[in-house]
Amino acid sequence: xxxxxxxxxxxxxxxxxxxxxxxxxxxxxxxxxxxxxxxxxxxxxxxxxxxxxxxxxxxxxxxxxxxxxxxxxxxxxxxxxxxxxxxxxxxxxxxxxxxxxxxxxxxxxxxxxxxxxxxxxxxxxxxxxxxxxxxxxxxxxxxxxxxxxxxxxxxxxxxxxxxxxxxxxxxxxxxxxxxxxxxxxxxxxxxxxxxxxxxxxxxxxxxxxxxxxxxxxxxxxxxxxxxxxxxxxxxxxxxxxxxxxxxxxxxxxxxxxxxxxxxxxxxx
Amino acid sequence: xxxxxxxxxxxxxxxxxxxxxxxxxxxxxxxxxxxxxxxxxxxxxxxxxxxxxxxxxxxxxxxxxxxxxxxxxxxxxxxxxxxxxxxxxxxxxxxxxxxxxxxxxxxxxxxxxxxxxxxxxxxxxxxxxxxxxxxxxxxxxxxxxxxxxxxxxxxxxxxxxxxxxxxxxxxxxxxxxxxxxxxxxxxxxxxxxxxxxxxxxxxxxxxxxxxxxxxxxxxxxxxxxxxxxxxxxxxxxxxxxxxxxxxxxxxxxxxxxxxxxxxxxxxxxxxxxxxxxxxxxxxxxxxxxxxxxxxxxxxxxxxxxxxxxxxxxxxxxxxxxxxxxxxxxxxxxxxxxxxxxxxxxxxxxxxxxxxxxxxxxxxxxxxxxxxxxxxxxxxxxx
Numbered sequence: 001x002x003x004x005x006x007x008x009x010x011x012x013x014x015x016x017x018x019x020x021x022x023x024x025x026x027x028x029x030x031x032x033x034x035x036x037x038x039x040x041x042x043x044x045x046x047x048x049x050x051x052x053x054x055x056x057x058x059x060x061x062x063x064x065x066x067x068x069x070x071x072x073x074x075x076x077x078x079x080x081x082x083x084x085x086x087x088x089x090x091x092x093x094x095x096x097x098x099x100x101x102x103x104x105x106x107x108x109x110x111x112x113x114x115x116x117x118x119x120x121x122x123x124x125x126x127x128x129x130x131x132x133x134x135x136x137x138x139x140x141x142x143x144x145x146x147x148x149x150x151x152x153x154x155x156x157x158x159x160x161x162x163x164x165x166x167x168x169x170x171x172x173x174x175x176x177x178x179x180x181x182x183x184x185x186x187x188x189x190x191x192x193x194x195x196x197x198x199x200x201x202x203x204x205x206x207x208x209x210x211x212x213x214x215x216x217x218x219x220x221x222x223x224x225x226x227x228x229x230x231x232x233x234x235x236x237x238x239x240x241x242x243x244x245x246x247x248x249x250x251x252x253x254x255x256x257x258x259x260x261x262x263x264x265x266x267x268x
Numbered sequence: 269x270x271x272x273x274x275x276x277x278x279x280x281x282x283x284x285x286x287x288x289x290x291x292x293x294x295x296x297x298x299x300x301x302x303x304x305x306x307x308x309x310x311x312x313x314x315x316x317x318x319x320x321x322x323x324x325x326x327x328x329x330x331x332x333x334x335x336x337x338x339x340x341x342x343x344x345x346x347x348x349x350x351x352x353x354x355x356x357x358x359x360x361x362x363x364x365x366x367x368x369x370x371x372x373x374x375x376x377x378x379x380x381x382x383x384x385x386x387x388x389x390x391x392x393x394x395x396x397x398x399x400x401x402x403x404x405x406x407x408x409x410x411x412x413x414x415x416x417x418x419x420x421x422x423x424x425x426x427x428x429x430x431x432x433x434x435x436x437x438x439x440x441x442x443x444x445x446x447x448x449x450x451x452x453x454x455x456x457x458x459x460x461x462x463x464x465x466x467x468x469x470x471x472x473x474x475x476x477x478x479x480x481x482x483x484x485x486x487x488x489x490x491x492x493x494x495x496x497x498x499x500x501x502x503x504x505x506x507x508x509x510x511x512x513x514x515x516x517x518x519x520x521x522x523x524x525x526x527x528x529x530x531x532x533x534x535x536x537x538x539x540x541x542x543x544x545x546x547x548x549x550x551x552x553x554x555x556x557x558x559x560x561x562x563x564x565x566x567x568x569x570x571x572x573x574x575x576x577x578x579x580x581x582x583x584x585x586x587x588x589x590x591x592x593x594x595x596x597x598x599x600x601x602x603x604x605x606x607x608x609x610x611x612x613x614x615x616x617x618x619x620x621x622x623x624x625x626x627x628x629x630x631x632x633x634x635x636x637x638x639x640x641x642x643x644x645x646x647x648x649x650x
Contacts, residue, residue: 093302106615123305128340135339136376142376152614171301172335203334203366 014041015074016206017062022071024054024061033230037069039174039251044200044207047218049227050248050263055210056100058227059176062208063097064088076173093121095174096167100182102159104151110137110162111147117169121165136165141195157188161195168199177209181216189213193220214253214261226252280307280337282314296329299337311340314348321352321454328358338363338370345387346372403607403629410607414537417529432535433542440501441543445550448496452551456484456558464567473567477574478581480559485582488589489552491638494597497544498630501603505536506626509609510619518610537602544598545591552590585650593641597634604630 017039024032027221031054039045049055060066062073064080076094083091100255104113114133118124124132140161151159160180167175180196181189197220200207209237211217217224218238225235226249234244241253252258280297293314299307325341327333341356350352356367421428463476509532512518521528556578563569569577608626612619 040613065499107617118301122301125308128336130310131343131375132336132339135335135370139335139369150615168335171336198369202362202369204362 011174015039016041016076018072018074018209019058020061020072020074022058022061022073023069024057025069029232029246032061032068035227035230035231037225037235039206039208041173041206042200042204042219043222044196044209046221046224047208047210048212048217048224048225048252053227054230055227056178059178059208059210063095063176084227093117093170094172095176096170096172097176098160098163098178098180100178102151102163104159104163104166106151108156109148110142110152110165113151113162114166114169117166119172131167133169136168137162139199140165141191156183157185157192159222160184160192164195168203171203172205174208177207177211179210179212181211181213184201186215189215190219196220215257218261272439279303280310282310284314284317286320287366287594289320291318291323292326293318293323294326294329295341296331298331298333299340300332300334304336307337307340311344314344318348321348321354323348323352323354325354325356325378326358327356327360327363330363333363333366335366335370338366339372342367342370342372374643378611400494406607407603410603413529414533414587414603417534418529420527421530422533427530429531429535433538436536436539437543439504440497440539443594444497444500444543444547447500448493448547448551449554451496451522452492452554453488453558455488456480456529456555457562459483459488460559460562461556462562468567474573476563476579477569477577478530480563481578481582482586484552484555484559485586486589487638487642488555490548490597491634492555492594493544493548493551493594494601494634495631497540497547497598497632498601498605499627502601502630503542503623503627505602505605506609506612506623508620509533509606510612510622513610513612514619531608533602536606537599538601540598541595544601545594548590548594552587589641589645589650593638596641600633600637601630604633605614 008090015038017037019035019037022032022035023030035058037058055140061068062075062080072182075091078087078091080088080091104110105116108116111130111133114136115129118129118132134144134147137144142158142161142165146154146158146162151162154162160183164177166181167177177196181192184192189231193216196207196209199205200220209216209221211221221238223235223237224241226233226241226244226246228246230250233246234240238253241249244250244253278297280299280303281295283294283296285292285294297303323345325345345354345356356364359367397415420508424532460476460480463479464473467473467476467479509518518528518532560571563574564571605626608622609628612622
């Protein structure tokens with residue numbers, strides 16, 4: 001793996017997730033068809049698409065939660081289909097996932113939730129385990145009091161933050177975020193965007209972010225990929241999206257809401 | 269990028285150079301989470317080996333650094349700075365930010381106050397007793413709510429949810445028939461076989477028919493059915509209502525102006541009250557068939573003699589004693605199951621706990637109630 005990564009780096013940009021010709025469907029319905037996508041190391045990729053177009057399906061296919069019918073997915077230079085169970089376990093500690101609803105374990109406190117992957121994969125002393133968990137809690141902007149609360153006692157924004165802390169527990173190289181700002185108030189969403197940008201900068205994360213939040217797309221995403229009709233309609237920085245002639249992209253990025261965001265951006 | 273070039277060193281390492289009036293700690297290798305154990309060990313070794321101050325941590329040769337490594341370094345630096353000056357040098361801009369983000373801080377220890385075992389035990393007992401009292405009050409209160417909901421339904425028959433009742437009847441009664449028939453049949457066989465073995469000593473084999481007939485019709489049929497229904501349907505009620513409560517579906521009903529008791533609970537309890545006597549009847553017949561077959565095989569009593577003697581042994585009131593009890597059992601099971609379901613809180617664990625306690629409490633109460641009925645019927649000579 002080390003060698004592969006170094007040779008990859010010799011190229012212009014290091015591809016960390018490489019999706020080629022992926023097809024996913026349920027029953028008779030094909031959702032993704034011949035889909036190609038590259039995610040580069042160290043970038044924040046915003047992944048947009050209409051509801052029901054298969055954004056979550058692609059994310060879940062990369063994570064191995066949904067079987068694909070054809071194609072290959074490489075993560076960190078390894079083809080997911082060729083991995084042994086042990087290799088897969090090794091790979092899984094290099095990514096963290098923030099599920100849309102947080103998916104915190106409801107029977108555990110926030111601190112215990114963050115410690116679950118650490119206990120599983122790392123051999124830490126109790127002291128370090130506690131300290132690192134508390135550090136992550138502070139890094140995602142949660143109050144230390146939240147550490148001993150159960151998920152049912154947290155607000156929506158706090159759940160997202162706690163889930164992010166758990167996703168970051170193992171200092172992963174890739175973080176998958178499924179609509180991280182949905183259900184947050186604009187201030188909270190803005191803070192969350194900043195948080196993701198800061199963490200990305202300090203920890204050298206690669207972020208794969210499924211989102212509908214135009215603010216996030218404008219403010220933190222390095223690149224955007226738009227999904228529609230089962231494939232990637234366009235990918236590139238926000239300018240590329242704005243210049244695209246595709247009807248869906250035009251209505252998405254030039255709609256009323258988008259204009260409001262752009263106007264706000266121009267003033268700010 | 270923090271990654272690559274010097275991931276060559278496979279393990280986190282520190283070289284301590286002691287010069288005149290200064291110590292330099294050169295760090296190399298990956299200071300990352302996968303090497304946590306070694307990171308901790310090296311960090312401790314640094315703390316114990318540094319003697320001369322000021323100390324400088326040189327990060328120029330360090331490989332990958334993540335929050336765990338940075339925290340370990342910051343903690344070591346903090347521990348050393350108690351004795352002298354300690355600084356970080358040659359960090360790349362990203363590493364500098366990371367070191368700053370993970371700067372050492374004290375976390376409030378969450379030490380839990382210590383308790384003595386005796387006090388804990390007494391507290392536990394007290395809580396259980398108070399809980400039982402509350403359950404009783406809650407149960408009675410709920411019974412009132414249920415009755416008032418029933419009255420409302422009777423006054424406005426339009427609000428009666430017939431299809432829901434039929435649907436629940438199918439789940440509770442119809443789908444429960446096979447298992448209840450099987451279990452009752454087997455218990456009938458077993459009781460009658462043991463009866464024959466004991467009574468044969470007195471030459472009183474035919475009395476096994478009296479034994480089976482009275483035991484099954486008065487007690488066994490209704491008890492077996494109630495216990496099975498508490499396990500099958502009581503647990504299902506608690507889980508359904510509990511998960512609906514977790515997902516705010518009950519609140520959704522309320523804000524739409526619908527009464528959850530009327531919509532969810534009345535149909536279930538009505539179906540139970542109708543279904544349980546039906547199942548009790550089926551269960552009793554199955555147990556009698558089992559008993560009859562066994563007396564035929566083990567006791568050489570032919571079916572027509574069995575039937576004649578059964579008719580002499582049992583009267584209508586024997587049958588009615590069992591059937592009268594059934595709706596009360598249904599009510600107890602239904603009330604306990606719904607109360608437990610409504611008590612579920614946010615977590616999956618809480619749901620599991622309440623389903624378990626619903627079944628345990630329902631079975632317990634069914635048996636207690638059966639005992640009370642036995643005393644009652646004995647007192648009125650029925």
